[in-house]
Amino acid sequence: MIDIRSDTVTKPDMAMRRAMFEAEVGDDVFGEDPTINALQTEMAALFGKPAALFVPTGVMGNQLAIKAHTSPGNEVIVDAESHIFNYETAAPSILSGVQLHCVPGTHGILAPGAIESAIRDDAYYFPPTTLVAIENTHNRGGGTIYPIETIRTISQLCKKKKLKFHIDGARLWNAHVATGVPMNEYGALADSVTACFSKGLGAPVGSILCGEKDFIARAHTFRKIIGAGMRQAGVLAAAALYAVHHNVARLKEDHAKAKYFSDEVGNIPAFAIAKETVQTNIVIIDCAPSKKSPEAILASLKEEGVFLSHGMTGKIRAVFHKDVSMEETEQAVAAFKKLFG
Ligand code: TLP
Numbered sequence: 139m140i141d142i143r144s145d146t147v148t149k150p151d152m153a154m155r156r157a158m159f160e161a162e163v164g165d166d167v168f169g170e171d172p173t174i175n176a177l178q179t180e181m182a183a184l185f186g187k188p189a190a191l192f193v194p195t196g197v198m199g200n201q202l203a204i205k206a207h208t209s210p211g212n213e214v215i216v217d218a219e220s221h222i223f224n225y226e227t228a229a230p231s232i233l234s235g236v237q238l239h240c241v242p243g244t245h246g247i248l249a250p251g252a253i254e255s256a257i258r259d260d261a262y263y264f265p266p267t268t269l270v271a272i273e274n275t276h277n278r279g280g281g282t283i284y285p286i287e288t289i290r291t292i293s294q295l296c297k298k299k300k301l302k303f304h305i306d307g308a309r310l311w312n313a314h315v316a317t318g319v320p321m322n323e324y325g326a327l328a329d330s331v332t333a334c335f336s337k338g339l340g341a342p343v344g345s346i347l348c349g350e351k352d353f354i355a356r357a358h359t360f361r362k363i364i365g366a367g368m369r370q371a372g373v374l375a376a377a378a379l380y381a382v383h384h385n386v387a388r389l390k391e392d393h394a395k396a397k398y399f400s401d402e403v404g405n406i407p408a409f410a411i412a413k414e415t416v417q418t419n420i421v422i423i424d425c426a427p428s429k430k431s432p433e434a435i436l437a438s439l440k441e442e443g444v445f446l447s448h449g450m451t452g453k454i455r456a457v458f459h460k461d462v463s464m465e466e467t468e469q470a471v472a473a474f475k476k477l478f479g
Contacts, residue, residue, distance in 0.1 A: 140444045140445065140466045141445045142445065142456040142462055142470060143457065144447060145457045146336060147459070148338070148339075148460055148461050149340070149461060150341065150342050151340065154340065154377050154381065157377065157379070161173045161373050161376035163370035163373060164370065165369050165370065166367070166369060166370070166372070167362075167369060171369075171371060171372040172372065173376050174192050174371060176375070177378055177379050178190040180379065181333075181382075184322065184382075185322055185331055185348040186321075186326050187330075187348035187350070191346070191348075191358055192345075192371070192378070193347055193366065194345070194366060195336075196308045196334045196337075196345045197225075198361070198364075198366060199306075199334075199346070200226065200306050200332055201226065201234070202361055203330045204233070204236060204304070205360045206354075206360065207269045207302040207353070208268050208302075210235030211235060211236070211237075211265055211266070212234075212237075212267070212268040213236065213239050213265040213267045214236050214239065214267075214270070215238075215257070215269070215270045216238050216240060216272075216273075217240065217242070217246055217248045217272070217276075218240040218241060219279060219450070220278075220306070221278075221306060221308065222238070222271055222306060239256050241253060245415045246277070246278055247276060247282055247284055247285075248292070249288075250291040253292060254299075267299075268302060269301060269302045269303075270295075270296055270303050271304040271306060272303075272304075272306070273308070274289070274305055274306070274307055274309075275309040275310070275312050275418050277309070277420065281419055281421075281457075282415050282417055283313045283316055283317060283418065284313070286319050286324075289305075289327050293328065302329045303330075304330045305328045305332070307324065307331050307333045308334040310333045311333060311338060311339060311389055312393070312418040315386060325348060329349060330347060330348065330349035330353060331347075331348050332346065332347050333348075335378035338389050338460070339378075339382065339385045340381055340385050340461075341374070341377040341380070342377055343374050344374050344378045388460065389418075389419065391460075392458040392460065393458075394464075395458040395462070396416055396421050396457075396458045398464070399421055399456060400416040400421045401413075402475075403423060403474050406474060408425075408427055408430075408479075409423050409424065409474075410423075410426065410427055412424075419458045419459065421456045421457075422449050422450070422455055423449070423456065424452060425453060426452055428478060432448060432449070432453065436448070438477050442476070442477065443473070444473045
């Protein structure tokens, strides 16, 4: 089976499992897990932030950031295709009592001018805008990367308007590898940044949330409130450390597989791929020219042993990762050509 539904399907390899097996652990609710402490210290330094908090998931990282940056009744600017808006189960309204203001972007990338227009004027009957959150790389945008200059302009705008600025960097590693922009440059421009260890980096679980000390202290308290105080979770932090030390540079191989796949499948008349969006490891395939439903296409590919996932309406998604080789990528392309070529 060639599983390109997501890079979340990656499994910890033997060396990672060994690092987990050998991890020193302690009770993290007492702040005594040495491996979690090491991970948090190293990630704070990597992102150039004073503090960091290990969290089980990317969703929790984003939601703790929203909670720690806002008050109930505030408004948060996100793009209309963001993970926060589409896949986090209305958590901002449930957990933080905030409203999302969704702004259309181009393949997920927001223009600073569009953000500026969405900021509320100061009037008692408007919800105060207090936070802007962007996603880099952008999942539904097709793995697109925010140009660093755009992030810089958004950062300056947020400072000028006294707004907090969060980056959902679930796949920021991919942006870093594709552009060479260091992680601490992203960290310097935002008030908070998340990054996931459980996607292309191949760890079983875990994300990091980085920010100022008081911000991380508030996030830490809220993590406990929602029942995610962890105990000997150093076994998971060891996987995260292993992932960061060994699996970042190789992400460019995943980008090469995505590029090859999109060039080949994009040439099949039954499909359309916005090739300019294929900048990292994600490929979004528009099924409209085939006149078949995405469900039917996914089902016939599955019979050939190739698993893709649903994308936005009328689209399917392929995500390349360390557990699918170039040879298997070629086999996936061959299945597309056999069925639809
Ligand atoms: N994305 C998953 C699904 O939820 C769609 C995937 O398969 O791509 N931010 C971004 C940009 C993400 O893509 C995801 C996961 C998350 C946050 C949430 O991460 P987890 O699943 O660890 O909570």
